Amino acid sequence: IxxxxxxxxxxxxxxxxxxxxxxxxxxxxxxxxxxxxxxxxxxxxxxxxxxxxxxxxxxxxxxxxxxxxxxxxxxxxxxxxxxxxxxxxxxxxxxxxxxxxxxxxxxxxxxxxxxxxxxxxxxxxxxxxxxxxHGIEGTWEARERVVVALTGGPEGDTLIRRAARIAARSKGADLLAVHVTRADGLAGGDPARLARQRALVENLGGTYHQVVGDDVPRALLDFARGVNATQLVLGASRRGRFAQILSRGVGVTTTALSGSIDVHMITHGEAQKGRRPPPSRAALTRTRRLAGWAVAVTGLPVLAGVLIPFRETLTLPSEILFFLLMVIGVALIGGMWPAVTAAVGGSLLLNYFFTTPVHTLTISDPENLFALVVFVLVAAAVSGIVDVAARRTREAARAGADAEVLSTLAGHVLRGESA
CATH class of the missing domain: 3.40.50.300 (P-loop containing nucleotide triphosphate hydrolases)
Structure with a gap:
């Protein structure tokens, strides 16, 4: 026909x-x-x-x-x-x-x-x-396939362009980019940067992939062998010389296990500068924590100085409430540890200036001792609650950013594009 x-x-x-x-x-x-x-x-x-x-x-x-x-x-x-x-x-x-x-x-x-x-x-x-x-896992070099490994670091653009030039030397060669994520999600890579690098790969005619694995070298090689890759492009280690002495790192380990796959180690501007510290997982920013410490150190003595002239007219419970308000303010500004410190410091100031005998750390009335202990416990509990609330807010924001990236990737898949 x-x-x-x-x-x-x-x-x-x-x-x-x-x-x-x-x-x-x-x-x-x-x-x-x-x-x-x-x-x-x-x-x-x-x-x-x-x-x-x-x-x-x-x-x-x-x-x-x-x-x-x-x-x-x-x-x-x-x-x-x-x-x-x-x-x-x-x-x-x-x-x-x-x-x-x-x-x-x-x-x-x-x-x-x-x-x-x-x-x-x-x-x-x-x-x-x-x-x-037939269960053949070894690479058959019937066609050139270049895989570039991305960490989500700033060197990714350099690696992608270099891998594209390597692929261009062999007519019809495929370019594949892969990012290995840990089993607990996108930890270890900047989602926004990875999204930009994905766009660059696709603009150069390649495809972007994500795989999950806690052992990065083995995950890379499993992917490369799965797509019958012939060449693997990695960036030179960003770790310092001392860290490389203690551990071989991903590049050296991958090269040792690569077998018939050629591994290219590409130098870049970030090499041996040391890994940048991961984003802080603390509940509050560094500026807010410093502000909390400053309020705790200066605010409590000022409050004690304001209340001393009224020592004869105010009762101890009233003075404790004023100090508790100060501790809550410190917790709202700087989080848990500045507030806990403020609670301990506030109990000492209350003991020294407002419980008999004054100007000593001796407490003659057991009820006053009980009141100060309760003050410290309540202040610490409130500080912990504020800290947990701030941490949940920050984690929710990070989860929202990760979900946005995953939504973008899922959209590519649903439209029939490579994931």
Whole structure:
């Protein structure tokens, strides 16, 4: 059945010829057909851009991929143009127009490359299926695949561009970027930076992937072997020299375990500068904690000085309430530890200036001792509650940022893009 992609005459059982072929195959009859590369549905826009001619006759790629055997009939542009000139394809009156329009050397060269790459992709699928069926984990260097490992660090852009240049040296090579996340989520990488690096990879014609694994070298190599990669691009260690002496690091370990996969260690501006400390997991910012300590150190003596003139008129419970308000203020500003310190310091000031005998740390009345102990416990409890609330707020903000990145990745997957 010739011309698989063509439309049937009006009134036929099926609109397209490939639909007839599927019915014949379902009946147990083998079919031999032909199709030109420009008629594949996935290449429709590309062919139109190259030739300037829209293709109205198309066939879904999956129909052709299901064929038991695909044979490429390859011919150089010059040889095909000679056949046209000899009248082997079109009638003589159409030859000149065909040679000067659709069948120009540039058009034919581009279409020929599309055909070679499409068939190579089908062969790739067959190779992957064969390796999976036979449990072959080693790399077969049938086609260059360059994998670049991203940590979410500032050196990522440099590594991506270098990996793209390595892939460009081999025509038709694939570029894949991979980020290894720990089992507990996106820890270890800046989500915003990873999103930008993903966009850069895709702009350079590559694909972005994320895998989960606590052992980064093994996770990288498992991914690389799974995609039959031939080359792996890593950044030079950002750790200092002393840290490299104590531990071999991801690069050295990956190279030792890589086997037949070539590993490229790329230098960059961040190399050996030491890893930047991870974002603080503290409940409050450093500025707020310092402000809390400042209020605790200066505010309590000032409060004691204000209350001393009223020592004869105020009772101890009233004075304790004033100090408790100060401790709560310290907790709201600086968090738990400045507030706990303020609570202990406040109890000492209350004991020294407001319990008899004054100006000593001796407490004559057991009730006063009980009141001071309760003051310290209540102040510490309030400080802990404020600290936990601040921590939950910060964790919620971080979870929201992570969820936004995951939502972006999921959107790419749902739209059929590589994840």
């Amino acid at each position: 010739d011309e698989l992609a063509h439309t049937n005459v009006p009134g036929s059982r099926n609109a397209k010829r490939w639909q007839d072929v599927e019915e014949i195959l379902d009946a147990g009859i083998d079919v031999v057909s032909t199709v030109n590369i420009q008629h594949l549905e996935s290449l429709n826009d590309v062919v139109r851009q190259i030739t300037g001619v829209p293709q109205r006759e198309t066939v879904p790629d999956e129909v052709v991929r299901r064929a038991d055997q695909v044979e490429l009939v390859d011919m150089s542009p010059e040889a095909l143009r000679r056949r046209l000139a000899h009248g082997n394809v079109y009638a003589p009156e159409k030859v000149d127009a065909a040679l000067s329009n659709y069948f120009r050397v540039g058009n034919l060269t581009a279409l020929r490359e599309l055909a070679l790459l499409w068939v190579a992709g089908k062969v790739d699928e067959q190779l992957d299926r064969y390796r999976a069926e």
